[in-house]
Amino acid sequence: MRLPLAAPFEPHPEQSSRHQIRKALRRRRRSLSRHQQRQAASALAQRLMASPALYRARHIGIYLANDGEIDPAPYVTAARQRGVQFYLPVLHRFRDGHMEFAPYNETTPLQPNRFGIPEPVFNGGHGRPTWALDAVLMPLVGFDLEGGRLGMGGGFYDRTFEFVRQTPRLAPKLIGLAHEIQRVVRLPIEPWDIPLDGIVTDQCRYRV
Template structure:
Protein backbone atom coordinates (compact mmCIF):
# COMPACT_ATOMS: atom_id res chain seq x y z
CA UNK A 1 0.00 0.00 0.00
CA UNK A 2 2.74 2.46 0.95
CA UNK A 3 4.53 1.79 -2.33
CA UNK A 4 1.33 2.37 -4.29
CA UNK A 5 0.68 5.62 -2.39
CA UNK A 6 4.21 6.81 -3.10
CA UNK A 7 3.89 5.94 -6.80
CA UNK A 8 0.60 7.84 -7.02
CA UNK A 9 2.06 10.87 -5.24
CA UNK A 10 5.07 10.99 -7.57
CA UNK A 11 2.79 10.75 -10.61
CA UNK A 12 0.45 13.46 -9.26
CA UNK A 13 3.44 15.79 -8.96
CA UNK A 14 4.63 15.01 -12.47
CA UNK A 15 1.19 15.54 -14.07
CA UNK A 16 0.62 18.77 -12.12
CA UNK A 17 3.96 20.01 -13.46
CA UNK A 18 2.97 19.16 -17.05
CA UNK A 19 -0.44 20.84 -16.78
CA UNK A 20 1.03 23.90 -15.03
CA UNK A 21 3.27 24.42 -18.09
CA UNK A 22 0.21 24.92 -20.32
CA UNK A 23 -0.83 28.49 -21.15
CA UNK A 24 -4.42 29.54 -20.43
CA UNK A 25 -4.93 29.87 -24.19
CA UNK A 26 -3.82 26.27 -24.73
CA UNK A 27 -6.10 25.05 -21.92
CA UNK A 28 -9.04 26.85 -23.51
CA UNK A 29 -8.15 25.50 -26.95
CA UNK A 30 -7.93 21.88 -25.80
CA UNK A 31 -11.11 22.31 -23.72
CA UNK A 32 -12.95 23.40 -26.86
CA UNK A 33 -11.70 20.38 -28.84
CA UNK A 34 -12.71 17.96 -26.06
CA UNK A 35 -16.12 19.64 -25.58
CA UNK A 36 -16.86 19.26 -29.31
CA UNK A 37 -15.91 15.57 -29.13
CA UNK A 38 -18.28 15.13 -26.21
CA UNK A 39 -21.16 16.90 -28.00
CA UNK A 40 -20.83 14.39 -30.88
CA UNK A 41 -20.70 11.42 -28.50
CA UNK A 42 -23.74 9.10 -28.72
CA UNK A 43 -23.76 8.52 -24.94
CA UNK A 44 -23.83 12.27 -24.29
CA UNK A 45 -26.56 12.77 -26.88
CA UNK A 46 -28.76 10.05 -25.40
CA UNK A 47 -28.19 10.95 -21.72
CA UNK A 48 -30.96 12.85 -19.99
CA UNK A 49 -29.51 13.10 -16.49
CA UNK A 50 -25.86 14.03 -16.30
CA UNK A 51 -23.38 15.00 -13.61
CA UNK A 52 -20.77 17.60 -14.56
CA UNK A 53 -17.93 18.89 -12.39
CA UNK A 54 -17.25 22.63 -12.32
CA UNK A 55 -13.64 22.96 -13.40
CA UNK A 56 -10.64 24.15 -11.45
CA UNK A 57 -7.80 25.99 -13.22
CA UNK A 58 -5.89 22.76 -13.90
CA UNK A 59 -8.83 20.91 -15.46
CA UNK A 60 -10.62 20.92 -18.83
CA UNK A 61 -12.98 23.91 -18.76
CA UNK A 62 -16.52 22.63 -18.39
CA UNK A 63 -18.55 25.88 -18.69
CA UNK A 64 -19.30 25.21 -22.36
CA UNK A 65 -20.40 21.66 -21.53
CA UNK A 66 -22.73 22.83 -18.76
CA UNK A 67 -24.25 25.48 -21.07
CA UNK A 68 -24.71 22.93 -23.85
CA UNK A 69 -26.38 20.44 -21.49
CA UNK A 70 -28.85 23.08 -20.27
CA UNK A 71 -29.43 24.18 -23.87
CA UNK A 72 -30.32 20.60 -24.84
CA UNK A 73 -32.76 20.28 -21.94
CA UNK A 74 -30.70 17.80 -19.95
CA UNK A 75 -31.09 17.57 -16.19
CA UNK A 76 -27.76 18.65 -14.67
CA UNK A 77 -26.18 17.76 -11.36
CA UNK A 78 -22.96 19.13 -9.89
CA UNK A 79 -20.82 17.79 -7.04
CA UNK A 80 -21.15 18.96 -3.48
CA UNK A 81 -18.13 17.78 -1.51
CA UNK A 82 -18.49 17.46 2.22
CA UNK A 83 -15.36 19.02 3.65
CA UNK A 84 -15.49 17.51 7.15
CA UNK A 85 -12.63 15.11 6.38
CA UNK A 86 -15.00 12.60 4.84
CA UNK A 87 -14.97 11.43 1.25
CA UNK A 88 -18.73 11.93 0.93
CA UNK A 89 -20.02 13.72 -2.14
CA UNK A 90 -23.54 14.33 -3.38
CA UNK A 91 -24.63 15.24 -6.90
CA UNK A 92 -27.13 18.08 -6.58
CA UNK A 93 -29.41 19.45 -9.26
CA UNK A 94 -28.81 22.89 -10.75
CA UNK A 95 -31.35 24.60 -12.99
CA UNK A 96 -29.26 26.88 -15.18
CA UNK A 97 -26.17 29.08 -15.42
CA UNK A 98 -27.82 31.82 -13.32
CA UNK A 99 -28.41 29.26 -10.59
CA UNK A 100 -24.76 28.12 -10.71
CA UNK A 101 -23.44 31.68 -10.65
CA UNK A 102 -25.27 32.40 -7.38
CA UNK A 103 -23.65 29.45 -5.55
CA UNK A 104 -21.00 30.17 -2.90
CA UNK A 105 -17.31 29.62 -3.71
CA UNK A 106 -15.39 26.92 -1.83
CA UNK A 107 -11.78 27.17 -0.67
CA UNK A 108 -10.85 25.50 -4.00
CA UNK A 109 -12.47 28.46 -5.77
CA UNK A 110 -15.22 26.36 -7.33
CA UNK A 111 -18.92 26.91 -6.80
CA UNK A 112 -21.05 24.39 -4.97
CA UNK A 113 -24.33 24.46 -3.06
CA UNK A 114 -23.93 25.72 0.50
CA UNK A 115 -24.43 23.59 3.60
CA UNK A 116 -27.82 25.20 4.29
CA UNK A 117 -29.05 24.48 0.76
CA UNK A 118 -31.38 21.55 1.47
CA UNK A 119 -33.93 22.10 -1.27
CA UNK A 120 -31.94 20.55 -4.11
CA UNK A 121 -32.59 17.15 -5.60
CA UNK A 122 -29.80 14.58 -5.09
CA UNK A 123 -29.45 12.45 -8.23
CA UNK A 124 -29.61 9.08 -6.45
CA UNK A 125 -32.69 10.03 -4.42
CA UNK A 126 -34.65 10.35 -7.65
CA UNK A 127 -33.93 8.90 -11.08
CA UNK A 128 -30.20 8.20 -10.80
CA UNK A 129 -27.73 9.30 -13.50
CA UNK A 130 -27.13 8.34 -17.13
CA UNK A 131 -23.67 9.87 -17.41
CA UNK A 132 -20.98 11.21 -15.11
CA UNK A 133 -18.23 13.43 -16.47
CA UNK A 134 -15.18 12.52 -14.43
CA UNK A 135 -12.44 14.84 -13.32
CA UNK A 136 -9.03 13.50 -12.34
CA UNK A 137 -5.36 14.33 -12.45
CA UNK A 138 -4.20 11.52 -14.72
CA UNK A 139 -5.59 8.77 -16.93
CA UNK A 140 -4.30 5.89 -19.00
CA UNK A 141 -5.74 4.25 -22.12
CA UNK A 142 -7.14 1.32 -20.13
CA UNK A 143 -9.53 3.56 -18.21
CA UNK A 144 -7.50 3.81 -15.02
CA UNK A 145 -7.82 7.14 -13.23
CA UNK A 146 -5.57 8.99 -10.83
CA UNK A 147 -7.69 11.27 -8.64
CA UNK A 148 -6.57 13.80 -6.06
CA UNK A 149 -6.44 11.17 -3.39
CA UNK A 150 -9.68 11.87 -1.53
CA UNK A 151 -11.80 9.09 -3.07
CA UNK A 152 -14.93 11.23 -3.62
CA UNK A 153 -15.79 9.77 -7.03
CA UNK A 154 -14.88 6.16 -6.21
CA UNK A 155 -17.19 6.32 -3.19
CA UNK A 156 -19.97 7.97 -5.18
CA UNK A 157 -19.80 5.39 -7.96
CA UNK A 158 -20.12 2.64 -5.34
CA UNK A 159 -23.36 4.31 -4.24
CA UNK A 160 -24.52 4.50 -7.88
CA UNK A 161 -24.07 0.74 -8.21
CA UNK A 162 -26.63 0.22 -5.45
CA UNK A 163 -29.19 2.42 -7.22
CA UNK A 164 -31.88 0.61 -9.26
CA UNK A 165 -30.58 2.36 -12.39
CA UNK A 166 -27.09 0.96 -11.82
CA UNK A 167 -23.74 2.51 -12.64
CA UNK A 168 -23.88 5.46 -15.02
CA UNK A 169 -21.59 5.63 -18.06
CA UNK A 170 -18.41 7.47 -17.10
CA UNK A 171 -16.45 9.74 -19.42
CA UNK A 172 -13.30 11.55 -18.35
CA UNK A 173 -12.39 14.81 -20.09
CA UNK A 174 -8.67 15.54 -20.08
CA UNK A 175 -5.81 17.57 -21.47
CA UNK A 176 -3.52 15.32 -23.47
CA UNK A 177 -0.82 16.18 -20.92
CA UNK A 178 -2.86 14.23 -18.34
CA UNK A 179 -2.46 10.96 -20.24
CA UNK A 180 0.01 8.46 -18.81
CA UNK A 181 1.17 5.13 -20.09
CA UNK A 182 0.19 3.38 -16.89
CA UNK A 183 -1.66 4.54 -13.76
CA UNK A 184 -0.96 2.58 -10.56
CA UNK A 185 -4.29 1.43 -9.08
CA UNK A 186 -5.69 -0.84 -6.40
CA UNK A 187 -8.97 -2.74 -6.23
CA UNK A 188 -10.89 0.24 -4.83
CA UNK A 189 -10.09 2.49 -7.79
CA UNK A 190 -13.03 2.52 -10.15
CA UNK A 191 -12.53 2.06 -13.85
CA UNK A 192 -13.67 4.74 -16.34
CA UNK A 193 -15.56 3.77 -19.49
CA UNK A 194 -13.93 6.30 -21.79
CA UNK A 195 -11.45 9.18 -21.85
CA UNK A 196 -11.85 12.11 -24.22
CA UNK A 197 -8.80 14.19 -25.09
CA UNK A 198 -7.27 15.77 -28.15
CA UNK A 199 -5.50 12.96 -29.98
Protein backbone atom coordinates in the same frame (compact mmCIF):
# COMPACT_ATOMS: atom_id res chain seq x y z
CA MET B 1 -5.69 16.37 -41.35
CA ARG B 2 -5.76 14.89 -37.86
CA LEU B 3 -2.95 15.98 -35.58
CA PRO B 4 -0.86 13.25 -33.95
CA LEU B 5 -1.77 12.51 -30.35
CA ALA B 6 0.44 13.86 -27.61
CA ALA B 7 2.93 11.27 -26.37
CA PRO B 8 1.77 9.58 -23.13
CA PHE B 9 3.55 10.44 -19.92
CA GLU B 10 5.92 7.70 -18.77
CA PRO B 11 7.12 8.12 -15.20
CA HIS B 12 10.73 7.40 -14.34
CA PRO B 13 10.99 4.00 -12.58
CA GLU B 14 12.30 5.72 -9.47
CA GLN B 15 9.43 8.23 -9.47
CA SER B 16 6.42 6.02 -10.19
CA SER B 17 4.30 6.31 -7.04
CA ARG B 18 0.80 7.73 -7.40
CA HIS B 19 1.84 10.81 -5.43
CA GLN B 20 4.82 11.48 -7.69
CA ILE B 21 2.83 10.90 -10.87
CA ARG B 22 0.05 13.17 -9.60
CA LYS B 23 2.53 15.94 -8.84
CA ALA B 24 4.13 15.71 -12.30
CA LEU B 25 0.80 15.67 -14.15
CA ARG B 26 -0.65 18.59 -12.23
CA ARG B 27 2.45 20.54 -13.15
CA ARG B 28 1.95 19.50 -16.80
CA ARG B 29 -1.62 20.73 -17.05
CA ARG B 30 -0.92 23.95 -15.15
CA SER B 31 1.81 24.75 -17.70
CA LEU B 32 -0.81 25.23 -20.44
CA SER B 33 -1.46 28.85 -21.42
CA ARG B 34 -4.91 30.44 -21.25
CA HIS B 35 -5.11 30.25 -25.03
CA GLN B 36 -4.26 26.55 -24.98
CA GLN B 37 -6.85 25.98 -22.25
CA ARG B 38 -9.56 27.74 -24.30
CA GLN B 39 -8.66 25.73 -27.39
CA ALA B 40 -8.74 22.50 -25.40
CA ALA B 41 -12.12 23.33 -23.86
CA SER B 42 -13.60 24.08 -27.29
CA ALA B 43 -12.25 20.83 -28.76
CA LEU B 44 -13.52 18.90 -25.74
CA ALA B 45 -17.02 20.35 -26.21
CA GLN B 46 -17.12 19.21 -29.83
CA ARG B 47 -16.09 15.66 -28.89
CA LEU B 48 -18.62 15.47 -26.06
CA MET B 49 -21.45 16.78 -28.24
CA ALA B 50 -20.65 14.03 -30.77
CA SER B 51 -20.26 11.29 -28.17
CA PRO B 52 -22.73 8.39 -28.60
CA ALA B 53 -22.44 7.70 -24.86
CA LEU B 54 -24.00 11.09 -24.08
CA TYR B 55 -26.48 11.40 -26.92
CA ARG B 56 -29.51 10.33 -24.85
CA ALA B 57 -28.22 11.61 -21.50
CA ARG B 58 -30.47 14.23 -19.93
CA HIS B 59 -29.10 14.39 -16.37
CA ILE B 60 -25.33 14.78 -16.18
CA GLY B 61 -22.96 15.38 -13.30
CA ILE B 62 -20.27 17.94 -14.08
CA TYR B 63 -17.50 19.89 -12.33
CA LEU B 64 -16.11 23.42 -12.24
CA ALA B 65 -12.57 23.44 -13.60
CA ASN B 66 -9.65 24.55 -11.45
CA ASP B 67 -5.94 23.79 -11.02
CA GLY B 68 -5.46 23.50 -14.80
CA GLU B 69 -8.26 20.97 -15.33
CA ILE B 70 -9.78 20.87 -18.79
CA ASP B 71 -12.90 23.05 -18.72
CA PRO B 72 -16.28 21.48 -19.58
CA ALA B 73 -18.07 24.87 -19.54
CA PRO B 74 -18.36 25.23 -23.36
CA TYR B 75 -19.93 21.77 -23.51
CA VAL B 76 -22.38 22.67 -20.73
CA THR B 77 -23.47 25.77 -22.64
CA ALA B 78 -24.01 23.81 -25.87
CA ALA B 79 -25.70 20.81 -24.26
CA ARG B 80 -28.22 22.98 -22.42
CA GLN B 81 -29.63 23.81 -25.85
CA ARG B 82 -30.52 20.11 -26.11
CA GLY B 83 -32.37 20.21 -22.82
CA VAL B 84 -29.65 18.59 -20.74
CA GLN B 85 -29.76 19.32 -17.01
CA PHE B 86 -26.50 19.52 -15.09
CA TYR B 87 -25.55 18.82 -11.49
CA LEU B 88 -22.49 19.75 -9.46
CA PRO B 89 -21.01 17.61 -6.69
CA VAL B 90 -21.25 18.96 -3.17
CA LEU B 91 -19.72 17.47 -0.04
CA HIS B 92 -22.28 15.14 1.50
CA ARG B 93 -24.06 16.59 4.52
CA PHE B 94 -24.08 13.33 6.50
CA ARG B 95 -21.63 10.87 4.93
CA ASP B 96 -18.06 11.99 5.37
CA GLY B 97 -15.91 11.46 2.28
CA HIS B 98 -18.91 11.19 -0.05
CA MET B 99 -20.61 13.61 -2.43
CA GLU B 100 -24.15 14.34 -3.53
CA PHE B 101 -25.26 16.18 -6.64
CA ALA B 102 -27.11 19.51 -6.71
CA PRO B 103 -28.82 21.16 -9.71
CA TYR B 104 -26.62 23.67 -11.50
CA ASN B 105 -27.33 26.44 -13.99
CA GLU B 106 -25.97 29.90 -14.74
CA THR B 107 -27.92 31.46 -11.83
CA THR B 108 -27.07 28.87 -9.16
CA PRO B 109 -25.54 30.56 -6.09
CA LEU B 110 -22.17 29.07 -5.15
CA GLN B 111 -20.14 29.03 -1.98
CA PRO B 112 -16.68 27.59 -1.21
CA ASN B 113 -16.61 24.27 0.62
CA ARG B 114 -14.01 23.40 3.24
CA PHE B 115 -11.44 22.81 0.48
CA GLY B 116 -12.11 26.21 -1.07
CA ILE B 117 -13.89 24.66 -4.09
CA PRO B 118 -17.11 26.45 -5.17
CA GLU B 119 -20.24 24.34 -4.87
CA PRO B 120 -23.98 25.10 -4.96
CA VAL B 121 -25.71 26.33 -1.84
CA PHE B 122 -27.63 23.14 -1.17
CA ASN B 123 -29.91 21.79 1.54
CA GLY B 124 -30.84 18.55 -0.19
CA GLY B 125 -34.11 19.86 -1.58
CA HIS B 126 -33.83 19.20 -5.31
CA GLY B 127 -30.72 17.08 -5.62
CA ARG B 128 -30.51 14.02 -7.84
CA PRO B 129 -29.50 10.60 -6.50
CA THR B 130 -26.23 9.36 -7.94
CA TRP B 131 -27.92 6.27 -9.40
CA ALA B 132 -30.42 8.52 -11.23
CA LEU B 133 -27.74 10.41 -13.15
CA ASP B 134 -27.32 9.32 -16.77
CA ALA B 135 -23.63 10.19 -16.81
CA VAL B 136 -20.96 11.82 -14.67
CA LEU B 137 -18.14 13.77 -16.28
CA MET B 138 -15.34 13.80 -13.76
CA PRO B 139 -11.98 15.57 -13.70
CA LEU B 140 -8.77 13.58 -14.02
CA VAL B 141 -5.21 14.19 -12.98
CA GLY B 142 -4.11 11.22 -15.06
CA PHE B 143 -5.54 8.27 -16.96
CA ASP B 144 -4.48 5.23 -18.92
CA LEU B 145 -6.19 3.30 -21.69
CA GLU B 146 -7.30 0.52 -19.34
CA GLY B 147 -9.72 2.90 -17.65
CA GLY B 148 -7.41 3.70 -14.76
CA ARG B 149 -8.06 7.08 -13.20
CA LEU B 150 -5.80 9.20 -11.03
CA GLY B 151 -7.67 11.90 -9.11
CA MET B 152 -6.60 14.47 -6.57
CA GLY B 153 -6.22 11.82 -3.89
CA GLY B 154 -9.26 12.49 -1.71
CA GLY B 155 -11.17 9.41 -2.87
CA PHE B 156 -14.52 11.24 -3.06
CA TYR B 157 -15.54 9.87 -6.46
CA ASP B 158 -14.40 6.35 -5.56
CA ARG B 159 -16.46 6.29 -2.36
CA THR B 160 -19.49 7.98 -3.92
CA PHE B 161 -19.69 5.52 -6.82
CA GLU B 162 -18.58 2.41 -4.97
CA PHE B 163 -22.14 1.08 -5.38
CA VAL B 164 -21.54 0.46 -9.10
CA ARG B 165 -19.59 -2.70 -8.23
CA GLN B 166 -22.69 -4.30 -6.69
CA THR B 167 -25.37 -2.75 -8.93
CA PRO B 168 -23.79 -1.92 -12.29
CA ARG B 169 -27.20 -1.71 -13.96
CA LEU B 170 -27.99 1.35 -11.82
CA ALA B 171 -24.67 3.01 -12.52
CA PRO B 172 -24.36 6.22 -14.55
CA LYS B 173 -21.73 6.25 -17.25
CA LEU B 174 -18.51 7.44 -15.62
CA ILE B 175 -16.51 9.44 -18.13
CA GLY B 176 -13.23 11.12 -17.30
CA LEU B 177 -12.21 14.42 -18.87
CA ALA B 178 -8.59 15.46 -19.32
CA HIS B 179 -6.03 17.08 -21.54
CA GLU B 180 -4.35 14.57 -23.82
CA ILE B 181 -1.03 15.40 -22.13
CA GLN B 182 -2.42 13.74 -18.97
CA ARG B 183 -2.45 10.29 -20.56
CA VAL B 184 -0.08 7.89 -18.81
CA VAL B 185 1.43 4.70 -20.24
CA ARG B 186 0.23 2.73 -17.21
CA LEU B 187 -1.15 3.88 -13.87
CA PRO B 188 -0.64 2.02 -10.61
CA ILE B 189 -4.17 0.95 -9.61
CA GLU B 190 -5.56 0.42 -6.13
CA PRO B 191 -8.34 -2.09 -5.27
CA TRP B 192 -10.77 0.70 -4.33
CA ASP B 193 -10.38 2.60 -7.64
CA ILE B 194 -13.64 2.77 -9.58
CA PRO B 195 -12.85 2.21 -13.28
CA LEU B 196 -14.08 4.56 -15.97
CA ASP B 197 -16.38 3.72 -18.86
CA GLY B 198 -14.52 6.11 -21.12
CA ILE B 199 -12.22 9.10 -21.34
CA VAL B 200 -12.59 12.20 -23.50
CA THR B 201 -9.73 14.59 -24.12
CA ASP B 202 -9.17 17.58 -26.36
CA GLN B 203 -7.74 15.19 -28.97
CA CYS B 204 -9.57 11.88 -28.68
CA ARG B 205 -12.43 9.80 -27.27
CA TYR B 206 -11.40 6.56 -25.61
CA ARG B 207 -13.86 3.78 -24.83
CA VAL B 208 -12.70 1.40 -22.14
